[in-house]
Amino acid sequence: MTSNNKLFAILVPVISVLLGLLAGGIIMLSFGYSPIEGYAALWNGAFGDAYTIGETIRRTTPYILTGLAIAFAFRSGLFNIGAEGQVIVGWLAAVWVGLAVDAPMYIHLPLALIAAAVAGGLWGFIPGILKAKLGVHEVIVTIMMNYIALHVVNAIIRDVLTDHSTTTEHISGSASLASEWLASITYFSRVHYGFIVAILAAILMWFIIQRTTVGYELKSVGFNQHASKYAGMNVSKNIMLSMIIAGGFAGLAGAMEGLGTYGTISVMSGWTNLGFDGIAVALIGANNPFGVILAAFLFGALKEGAREMPTAAGIPTELVDIIIALIIFFVASSYIIRWALTRFKKEGK
Amino acid sequence: MDYVIEMLNIRKEFPGIVANDNITLQLKKGEIHALLGENGAGKSTLMNVLFGLYQPEKGEIRVKGEKVMITDPNKANELGIGMVHQHFMLVENFTVTQNIILGSEPKTKTGKIDIKKAEKEIQQLSDNYGLKVDPTAKISDISVGMQQRVEILKTLYRGADVLIFDEPTAVLTPQEIHELIEIMRSLIKEGKSIILITHKLKEIMEVCDRCTVIRKGRGIGTVNVSETNPNELASLMVGREVNFKTEKENANPKEPVLEIRNLVVKDARKVEAVKGLELDVRAGEIVGIAGVDGNGQTELIEAITGLTKSDSGSIKLRGKEIRNLSPRKVTESGLGHIPQDRHKYGLVLDYSIGENMVLQTYYKKPFSKGIVLKHNEIFDKARSLIQEFDVRTPSEYTKARALSGGNQQKAIIAREVDRSPDLLIAAQPTRGLDVGAIEFIHKKLIEERDKGKAILLVSFELDEVLDVSDRIAVMFDGKIVANVDPKETNEQELGLLMAGSNAAKVGDKA
Numbered sequence: 001m002t003s004n005n006k007l008f009a010i011l012v013p014v015i016s017v018l019l020g021l022l023a024g025g026i027i028m029l030s031f032g033y034s035p036i037e038g039y040a041a042l043w044n045g046a047f048g049d050a051y052t053i054g055e056t057i058r059r060t061t062p063y064i065l066t067g068l069a070i071a072f073a074f075r076s077g078l079f080n081i082g083a084e085g086q087v088i089v090g091w092l093a094a095v096w097v098g099l100a101v102d103a104p105m106y107i108h109l110p111l112a113l114i115a116a117a118v119a120g121g122l123w124g125f126i127p128g129i130l131k132a133k134l135g136v137h138e139v140i141v142t143i144m145m146n147y148i149a150l151h152v153v154n155a156i157i158r159d160v161l162t163d164h165s166t167t168t169e170h171i172s173g174s175a176s177l178a179s180e181w182l183a184s185i186t187y188f189s190r191v192h193y194g195f196i197v198a199i200l201a202a203i204l205m206w207f208i209i210q211r212t213t214v215g216y217e218l219k220s221v222g223f224n225q226h227a228s229k230y231a232g233m234n235v236s237k238n239i240m241l242s243m244i245i246a247g248g249f250a251g252l253a254g255a256m257e258g259l260g261t262y263g264t265i266s267v268m269s270g271w272t273n274l275g276f277d278g279i280a281v282a283l284i285g286a287n288n289p290f291g292v293i294l295a296a297f298l299f300g301a302l303k304e305g306a307r308e309m310p311t312a313a314g315i316p317t318e319l320v321d322i323i324i325a326l327i328i329f330f331v332a333s334s335y336i337i338r339w340a341l342t343r344f345k346k347e348g349k
Numbered sequence: 350m351d352y353v354i355e356m357l358n359i360r361k362e363f364p365g366i367v368a369n370d371n372i373t374l375q376l377k378k379g380e381i382h383a384l385l386g387e388n389g390a391g392k393s394t395l396m397n398v399l400f401g402l403y404q405p406e407k408g409e410i411r412v413k414g415e416k417v418m419i420t421d422p423n424k425a426n427e428l429g430i431g432m433v434h435q436h437f438m439l440v441e442n443f444t445v446t447q448n449i450i451l452g453s454e455p456k457t458k459t460g461k462i463d464i465k466k467a468e469k470e471i472q473q474l475s476d477n478y479g480l481k482v483d484p485t486a487k488i489s490d491i492s493v494g495m496q497q498r499v500e501i502l503k504t505l506y507r508g509a510d511v512l513i514f515d516e517p518t519a520v521l522t523p524q525e526i527h528e529l530i531e532i533m534r535s536l537i538k539e540g541k542s543i544i545l546i547t548h549k550l551k552e553i554m555e556v557c558d559r560c561t562v563i564r565k566g567r568g569i570g571t572v573n574v575s576e577t578n579p580n581e582l583a584s585l586m587v588g589r590e591v592n593f594k595t596e597k598e599n600a601n602p603k604e605p606v607l608e609i610r611n612l613v614v615k616d617a618r619k620v621e622a623v624k625g626l627e628l629d630v631r632a633g634e635i636v637g638i639a640g641v642d643g644n645g646q647t648e649l650i651e652a653i654t655g656l657t658k659s660d661s662g663s664i665k666l667r668g669k670e671i672r673n674l675s676p677r678k679v680t681e682s683g684l685g686h687i688p689q690d691r692h693k694y695g696l697v698l699d700y701s702i703g704e705n706m707v708l709q710t711y712y713k714k715p716f717s718k719g720i721v722l723k724h725n726e727i728f729d730k731a732r733s734l735i736q737e738f739d740v741r742t743p744s745e746y747t748k749a750r751a752l753s754g755g756n757q758q759k760a761i762i763a764r765e766v767d768r769s770p771d772l773l774i775a776a777q778p779t780r781g782l783d784v785g786a787i788e789f790i791h792k793k794l795i796e797e798r799d800k801g802k803a804i805l806l807v808s809f810e811l812d813e814v815l816d817v818s819d820r821i822a823v824m825f826d827g828k829i830v831a832n833v834d835p836k837e838t839n840e841q842e843l844g845l846l847m848a849g850s851n852a853a854k855v856g857d858k859a
Contacts, residue, residue: 211721211722211724212717212720212721212722213711213712213717213720213721213722214720215722216704216711216722219700220697220700220708223697223698223699223700224693224696224697224698224699226693226694227693227694227695227696227697227708228697229656229676230654230656230676230686230688230694230695230708231676231677231708231709232675232676232677232678232680232681232709233677234675
């Protein structure tokens with residue numbers, strides 16, 4: 001039974017990716033483009049050479065962390081729409097520490113990462129405490145917190161970190177995740193050591209959720225608050241803790257951009273979308289930390305590879321977006337279909 | 350023969366199991382026919398076949414002598430078969446009328462729903478059968494008993510001649526049960542026929558004409574109720590002799606374990622539900638609280654266990670004040686609690702049985718070290734409890750949701766008893782369970798008593814209170830109004846006391 005389920009769990013996303021590719025191929029055909037050329041371009045864009053592989057990994061890194069931020073909160077029954085805002089404040093905090101502190105790397109880099117996690121955690125804590133103490137729905141508050149993050153961070157960049165400029169200075173090397181060695185083996189891609197942080201974070205989430213009393217309580221609260229209270233757990237504390245840890249993951253995703261990819265932070269005219277895409281990553285990854293890694297990789301590869309499709313196969317970028325959306329749609333809906341199937345089975349008993 | 354419904358040699362399989370094997374049920378016009386079986390025996394499956402939710406693999410169904418295929422519930426409705434479900438299918442914030450007409454709304458010429466006409470029809474139906482339902486009342490404002498009558502009206506409104514009642518008394522108070530029985534009799538008088546799914550023998554003896562027994566999916570046979578007795582029915586149902594009277598030695602009560610003085614608890618609407626209650630439970634005795642639902646029992650239990658804050662008074666457990674401590678502190682002070690609602694409070698249904706077994710102890714040795722859980726110890730413990738308490742589960746890794754009600758309850762009892770608490774509160778511990786499971790649970794409670802534990806039993810089943818308790822405290826309107834010896838009382842006297850009449854007791858003494 002269980003081994004059967006595991007096979008199922010792997011087979012379903014694989015089949016749905018294939019279905020999505022098939023649907024995308026039909027779209028390309030019907031618009032007069034060659035799907036083979038299109039997908040070849042997609043593949044080459046994501047894995048064609050050392051440079052694109054490096055860039056794919058770079059793109060995957062923050063997706064892992066925002067995926068974890070959604071998945072972790074979801075495990076305790078909370079819908080964290082605020083990963084976007086948590087990413088932004090984490091990014092700012094990381095760059096700020098990267099600019100303002102002067103310390104050797106073994107202090108400076110961890111400090112910048114911790115600052116990002118704390119900032120994201122704080123951004124998660126506010127909706128957490130409002131939910132726990134006053135019952136305000138976390139979806140509303142996290143959405144609002146996204147706007148607050150965007151505009152506050154923009155103001156700080158303009159008026160505090162710079163003198164009315166749109167981009168900060170580059171962080172000092174002692175806080176940077178970038179690596180000359182990684183760049184040199186990937187033909188000067190922007191891949192950085194952040195992916196190690198992301199994978200460690202996934203392992204941390206697995207450990208907390210599966211192996212600790214903290215995770216036992218968080219999941220229990222997610223499944224059944226009444227029984228958790230009956231069992232003597234502090235439901236409010238667990239709601240807050242879950243949002244803080246989730247926010248911390250998202251804050252780290254911001255640090256990946258601030259300390260790794262860019263080394264700066266710029267005034268943003270819109271969302272980074274890392275947090276919102278994280279919702280889809282968590283969904284496709286079935287809220288499992290290792291599933292999240294795979295789903296983030298799928299996202300990273302699609303987004304990176306898609307850049308090659310207009311130039312190599314002449315497919316317009318709008319169509320590329322549709323194809324990617326279709327693949328995600330099929331993966332996500334397979335999850336829904338399976339959910340519906342298992343429910344149906346349960347009721348049939 | 351004048352049968353309205355005949356289900357002949359029905360067989361229904363699900364992957365891996367045969368849920369119904371060669372079951373025959375014949376319903377005469379104008380009779381109340383009981384369908385008796387343990388939990389999981391296949392009663393619901395059989396009725397779902399009749400109601401068109403499942404298609405049988407073998408056998409045939411005849412309605413008024415004609416062979417029919419019932420492909421879906423609409424077809425069943427057309428054939429005059431209606432079902433009163435155990436879990437009501439009602440829209441809470443609709444009125445009675447809106448619920449009843451849902452799906453077959455009468456329309457005016459302009460296409461508007463003709464609610465006035467429907468209300469009138471429903472009022473008339475209600476009057477015909479003495480249901481006393483107000484068609485304009487909102488579902489959320491009426492009692493559970495009334496909601497059930499709305500379900501009955503729903504089937505009548507759709508023209509049902511045959512009504513299937515799925516364990517209708519499980520959710521009702523004794524008074525409501527009595528009224529339901531009257532309603533069923535008046536339905537029969539008007540020419541309806543009834544199939545009553547139940548595992549309560551007393552009800553069968555009281556209202557039914559005939560009874561079909563199924564055991565583990567097989568049809569055992571049909572008996573005339575007038576020619577049988579509860580003992581025979583019980584042994585037909587479980588396949589062995591059943592002891593109704595729980596055997597126990599006399600209690601040997603010692604020092605008080607729980608002392609409640611002048612306790613006041615307000616309910617969610619800030620109305621006093623417990624009004625200065627006094628109660629003692631001593632080591633080595635079972636105190637049963639008898640009372641009609643809604644007289645403060647739930648609030649009392651929640652106050653003792655720390656789930657609700659109480660307003661004043663004192664609750665002492667082994668001499669230590671525990672009033673308004675957190676549930677965890679109360680549990681650690683030596684309290685076990687078998688909650689009234691096992692799905693809401695007793696279990697995390699999506700956790701495995703093993704994980705549920707350590708719901709209050711997961712943070713302690715040996716189940717964890719620091720914050721790290723020790724899965725081996727947790728599941729070892731679960732295995733031994735599963736064995737000791739005969740919890741029927743495929744494994745300790747199975748989700749609690751997948752177990753039957755009786756086995757879920759056994760798992761809760763295993764967990765609570767195993768912690769060896771000084772005081773065990775058992776709230777409705779046998780609700781919805783079959784005789785085999787009830788027997789087991791009563792035996793366990795008495796075992797704990799004999800080990801010198803104090804047991805507080807709260808139940809709406811008078812039989813249970815009378816049978817298991819060493820002392821009965823009658824609760825009415827937030828207070829204990831009488832303490833009686835179960836050996837010297839009876840249901841009538843208890844019933845009067847529960848209704849707030851002190852006359853019975855005073856009269857006895859005078």
